[in-house]
Amino acid sequence: MIVINGGHFFDLAGFYEEVSEVLMKNADWKVGTLDGFDDILYGGFGVFEPHEEIELIWKKSGKSGHDLGFEATREFYERKIKQGKPFNIEMIREKLNELIAQKGQTLFDILVEIIESHQNIKLILD
Template identity: 75%
Template sequence: MNTSNNNKRKMIVIHGGHFSSLKGFYEEASSVLMKDTDWKVGTLDGFDDILYGGFGVIDGKEEIEIIWKESQKSKENLGFNATREFYENKIRQGKPFNIELIQQKLDELTKGEGQTLFEILVEIIESHSNIALRLE
């Protein structure tokens, strides 16, 4: 196998300056990852699915580097308050969401133990072994 491929790693830039909410993140991710498709990211699972590749700009298991610019801004925008609101909205909507599970996640967050949306998104990206994440 040719090891010089690392230099040819496809670069994808998510720009934290372009959004300040989870909905905005989905729009940014859709515009950079799904350029020529009419499919849009609208859920955390949907974002995870896109990263598996095969549609949009990621072609299967190719080596990708995602550069998240202004990630500190995103970390604040998608931090505790946004995450609490995210869970509270799901609880308000009720079905099809698992309210007990979401309440548990909200309780963990409130106790300072749960993950913020930013941390969840980072974890989703890092769960893909072919994708390197650089927070800038």
């Protein structure tokens, strides 16, 4: 059983710090992107091995849903658009427009989807 505590962070950078601490003890690198987060969930980088069945409990997930909700996601996309390369600006604008139209995913939704895409991980939102 692995626990992510939403009380330990309030933004995406804090989430990355939390999962780096919880999932990658003694590893020499830290999570810093959505792709990096997905990568560590394959196992072998920290506290569990590839294909190992694990239970991941996300405590205070309601708080995280708010913290990583609409505003944080809008700011996330706007920063990427402003930065430009190497990001696909057209795709990010489309995602931002979907978010504004309340048809797109928030960062919280994206993180949950990433976790749930790993068949060996059972996610419990607490």
